[in-house]
Amino acid sequence: MGLIAREIEAAGIPTVAISLAQELTASVGVPRAVFVKWPLGHPLGEANASAQQYTLIYDALHLLLTATEPGVIAEPGYRWRRQEYTEPEWSKLR
């Protein structure tokens, strides 16, 4: 995934990725990534957990707007099921 992100970014299109494997993402060198220590197969969270899924999308869009250098890996530190997720305030993104 990192290789694809780098290639797209090199073609002049910004990218933001979700990462479930921090060291790998750091090693490949992804332009922007949000890392969560969650089970493989769940980059946005659990099935039918839309608040959790939208939270990750919000964080990714936020990183897309705020990152100032390549290779940044944001780490919100969500604790999987022990975290309470709420619908993001999208108006803050604009």
Add this chain to the structure above:
Amino acid sequence: MGNQRGPATFLQRLQNRFYAIPAVVQWWAGHFVRRARSSPDGPISFTRLTKPLAACSVALITTGGVHLTSQPPFDMHDPDGDASAREIPGDVALSELTITHDYYNHSSADRDLNVIFPLDHFRELAQRGVLGRVARRHFGLMGHIEGVHLRRLQEQTAPDIAAKLRADGVDFAFLTPA
């Protein structure tokens, strides 16, 4: 979703359960990095967004093995993986999609594809005016690519996707792993 294939063998399923544990994933990632097989040379490109999000077209790209049920599945027999990509139309119903990927447990994504390919959510955000629109084409690939296929991914598949995104006027891409 139709045409579902479960992991090939009992051992594969067992391994997928093991790799679903976050601490194991981090250990695996570190091990993979120390074998240093996939780090490209040179600086990482960086392109800034030039428009407000509400005017942007977004394309989704996943390496979680997502494709249309009508498209050929990814090759699960080649141990080095499959470096090809599948185009997914922006107006597709998620029920027309499936996952072919034996190397992770995708039972959650089988029940709710937004777990790995959140096209419904991005369409909703476009409707609410947070984003401009979803692109005409999105892309499904399979992760777990090694050997000769890594070169094909880097030299052929990824540049081809980038060219299609440019042709479609995509302003940014959102990527999800398996």
